[in-house]
Amino acid sequence: MANAKTLPEFVFNAGFSDTDLLKYAKQGAIIPLEDYIDNYMPNLLKVFEQAPEYRTMCTDENGHIWALPWIEQLGYEKTAIQTVGYMSYINTAWLNFLGLEMPTTVDEFEAVLIAFRDNADAIKAEFGIDGSIIPMSCIMNDGDQDPCILINGFGEGIGDPDRGRHIAVNDDRQVVCTASQEGFKKGIAWLHELYAQGLIDPDAFTQEWSTYVAKGKSGRYGCCFSWDIANIATLEGWAPLPALTADVRNITPANGSYTSGFDRGRCVITAAAANPALICVWLDQMYDPFQSPQNNWGTYGEDDDFDIFVLGENADGEPMLQHAPLGDASPVEVREAESVNGPLAILDSYYGVYVTCPDDAQYRLDWIKDLYTPDMNSKYIFPNVFMNADDTKTISNLQADISTRINTAKSDWVMNGFTEIILRFSRNIWMPITPDKKGVSFPSFFRRGVRCANAGRPAHVIYFFIFNKSRGSK
Ligand SMILES: [Ca+2]
Numbered sequence: 001m002a003n004a005k006t007l008p009e010f011v012f013n014a015g016f017s018d019t020d021l022l023k024y025a026k027q028g029a030i031i032p033l034e035d036y037i038d039n040y041m042p043n044l045l046k047v048f049e050q051a052p053e054y055r056t057m058c059t060d061e062n063g064h065i066w067a068l069p070w071i072e073q074l075g076y077e078k079t080a081i082q083t084v085g086y087m088s089y090i091n092t093a094w095l096n097f098l099g100l101e102m103p104t105t106v107d108e109f110e111a112v113l114i115a116f117r118d119n120a121d122a123i124k125a126e127f128g129i130d131g132s133i134i135p136m137s138c139i140m141n142d143g144d145q146d147p148c149i150l151i152n153g154f155g156e157g158i159g160d161p162d163r164g165r166h167i168a169v170n171d172d173r174q175v176v177c178t179a180s181q182e183g184f185k186k187g188i189a190w191l192h193e194l195y196a197q198g199l200i201d202p203d204a205f206t207q208e209w210s211t212y213v214a215k216g217k218s219g220r221y222g223c224c225f226s227w228d229i230a231n232i233a234t235l236e237g238w239a240p241l242p243a244l245t246a247d248v249r250n251i252t253p254a255n256g257s258y259t260s261g262f263d264r265g266r267c268v269i270t271a272a273a274a275n276p277a278l279i280c281v282w283l284d285q286m287y288d289p290f291q292s293p294q295n296n297w298g299t300y301g302e303d304d305d306f307d308i309f310v311l312g313e314n315a316d317g318e319p320m321l322q323h324a325p326l327g328d329a330s331p332v333e334v335r336e337a338e339s340v341n342g343p344l345a346i347l348d349s350y351y352g353v354y355v356t357c358p359d360d361a362q363y364r365l366d367w368i369k370d371l372y373t374p375d376m377n378s379k380y381i382f383p384n385v386f387m388n389a390d391d392t393k394t395i396s397n398l399q400a401d402i403s404t405r406i407n408t409a410k411s412d413w414v415m416n417g418f419t420e421i422i423l424r425f426s427r428n429i430w431m432p433i434t435p436d437k438k439g440v441s442f443p444s445f446f447r448r449g450v451r452c453a454n455a456g457r458p459a460h461v462i463y464f465f466i467f468n469k470s471r472g473s474k
Contacts, residue, residue, distance in 0.1 A: 007272040010279050012342040014067065016265030021066045022389045030268040032064040036280040043287035047071065047345040053259055053383070054345075061388050068283060068343035070263035072296060074361045076348040078376045079369045081361060082260035083253035085144045086161065089229040091116075091222045093237035097126055105245045106153065106190060113199040116222035129219045136194070136223040137201035139212055140414065141407040144227045147204075151191065153246035155183025161252045162382070165399055166406050168252060169380035179406045183247070188410060190246075192417045205411045228364060240367045243375040251375045255382040262384055267343040286344050293321050293346055293355040298338025300324075308338050314353055321355040331360055 007029065016024070024030045037044055048055040051071075058065045074081040095102065095112070098119055103109040113135040116123065120133035139145035143163060152159030158168050160178040168178050178184055194200050203211065216224055216232035229238045243251045256262075267283065269276050286295055294300075298308030300321060306329055312322040326334055351357040357365070 007270040009273040010267065010269040010283070012267055012340075014265055014268045015263060016067060016268060018264065018386060018392055019389065021265050021268070022060065022392075024268070025060075025064070025066045026389075028271055030066055030270055031273065031276060032066060033068065033269060033276075033280070034059070034063065034065040036269075036276055037065060037068075040277050040280040041284040041287070043284045043289075044068070044345070047287055047347065050347060050349070051259075054262070057259065057262065057384055057386060058264060060386055066268065067265045068267040069345070070261070070266035070341070070343060071259075071345040071347070072261040073259075073346060073348040074261075074357070075365050075368065077258045078253060078373045079348075079365065080253075080257050080260055081365055081368065082257040083376070084149070084251065084368055084372050085227055085254055085257075086146055086149050086163070086225060087144070087227065087229075087367070088147065088149050088223065088225050088241040089233070089238050090241045091233075091237065092239045093127070094123055094222055097123065102239070102242065103244065104242055106150070109150070109241070109244050110194060110199070113194065113222065114197065117197075117199060127219055131215070131218055131220050134201045134215065134220050134222070135199045137212065137215065137221050138204050138225045139207055139209070140205050140411050142209075145209075145212065145225050147191070147225050149225070149251070150244060151183065151187025151246070152250055152252055153183075153244055153248050154187040154190065155185070155247055156181055157248035157250035157252070157377070158183055159187070159250070159252045160184055162255045163407075164403060165255070165382075166403060167255065167382055168378075169382050171379045173380060175382060179410070187246070188413045189418065191414045195414050196417070200414070205415065235363075240371055242371055248377075249375055250377045251372045252378050253376055253381050256384040258381060259384055264384075264386060266341075283343055286342055289347075289350055289354045290319070290321070292344035293350070295340050295342055295344045296346060297323075297335055297358070306334055306338075308334060309355075318353075320353065323356045323358055331358070 021030070025032070037048075054069060054071060055065075058067070058069050060066065075083070090102070090112070092102075094116060098115055100112055100115060101108075103112050116133060116135040123129065123133055136147070138147040140147070141163060146163050148160040148163065152161070156170070158170065158176070158178055158181050160166060162168065162178065166178045167175055170176050191200070201207070201215075203215075212224075213232055215221065219233070221233060223241065224232050226232050229235060229240075243249050269279055273279055285291060294309070300307050300309035300311050306326065307324055309321040310324045312320050314320040346355070
């Protein structure tokens with residue numbers, strides 16, 4: 001993008017980060033698109049009308065849109081497939097064998113793990129398992145493999161759903177550090193009790209994905225965590241574990257999940273474009289509700305090995321793209337071979353009208369809608385905001401350090417308990433202190449009140465910005 005003379009007129013699959021977009025915008029290498037969208041992109045405008053928060057998410061603090069987005073909804077808001085990535089699963093074959101009910105509280109869950117531990121020999125004999133029984137395994141601090149969903153019901157019920165940033169928005173619209181909440185402290189203390197009783201895999205703090213999966217596929221787990229249990233064990237004989245009641249019963253949806261998947265920087269038009277309006281008219285065709293699914297997954301009626309879709313009809317007799325059976329082919333590989341990606345939008349309302357929902361997404365959508373959505377009592381999540389360049393830099397510098405310290409402390413506490421004076425109260429913030437006794441200064445979070453005036457949906461009414469101008473203990 002550095003040499004203006006060699007620039008293409010537009011980049012269909014740019015995939016630029018926020019930092020890239022703002023950098024190239026400042027250099028004049030890419031052009032603002034908001035006026036072209038308003039005048040030449042009726043399909044994209046229709047998407048923005050149906051889900052106005054996406055326009056806000058595309059717009060920088062000066063009102064400019066620097067790129068055309070990629071939007072792929074699977075579910076929406078509290079039913080979105082990304083609301084619970086860190087899903088907990090329990091071995092129902094073992095539950096049934098021992099005559100145990102599905103646990104619904106943390107105490108019942110603990111009793112189940114103890115039963116798994118104490119009946120290890122019988123379980124091994126019944127299911128022909130080589131190797132020892134592990135009542136619960138996980139990979140601490142590793143994305144969806146972290147067990148944080150178990151402690152969601154402690155204290156205020158916020159939990160720790162954002163493992164990268166450890167932030168959440170409370171019902172008073174304050175962005176808080178999850179690790180500074182009373183519920184986190186109580187939850188970690190409880191996880192330590194489980195660990196001390198030999199209920200948690202000793203490898204949980206160090207194991208790699210491959211080890212985690214190998215033990216799971218050997219049938220040794222009673223409980224484990226991931227996006228999809230099929231990746232760790234089997235669909236059969238396993239079920240998602242419901243929200244566990246502790247002080248309260250709550251599932252906090254993942255930050256940004258209401259509007260996933262979303263790529264803000266998918267397609268850019270450069271300063272070399274001779275006729276940006278003409279390009280926008282063409283690109284707008286990608287946002288046609290019948291075209292977007294074909295760009296995203298692949299098309300139908302081709303004369304080659306396989307197609308993603310066959311052409312069928314919806315309930316009103318109109319053309320609908322229907323996911324075709326893939327036989328032995330892997331969904332990911334077929335999609336990679338058949339899709340062109342680029343700018344597009346698939347809204348949740350399109351399923352059953354323009355396109356069918358992919359099979360491999362449907363059972364996870366059902367789990368979330370049936371099992372977790374009814375327990376999502378939080379009013380807000382931290383949305384996917386488009387911060388300015390300074391804030392992005394400040395946050396990323398602070399976040400790496402803070403997250404490392406919180407994660408290290410968390411693992412230490414689950415293994416060893418709160419052995420020393422490791423809590424410091426400051427401005428009512430509970431801060432982890434690392435073994436070198438230097439306090440972690442958590443950034444003071446505050447919102448800058450960037451309004452999403454036309455969104456009309458509670459979670460998107462106000463975008464919260466976080467940044468910290470000063471470091472050091474207050
Ligand atoms: Ca094909």
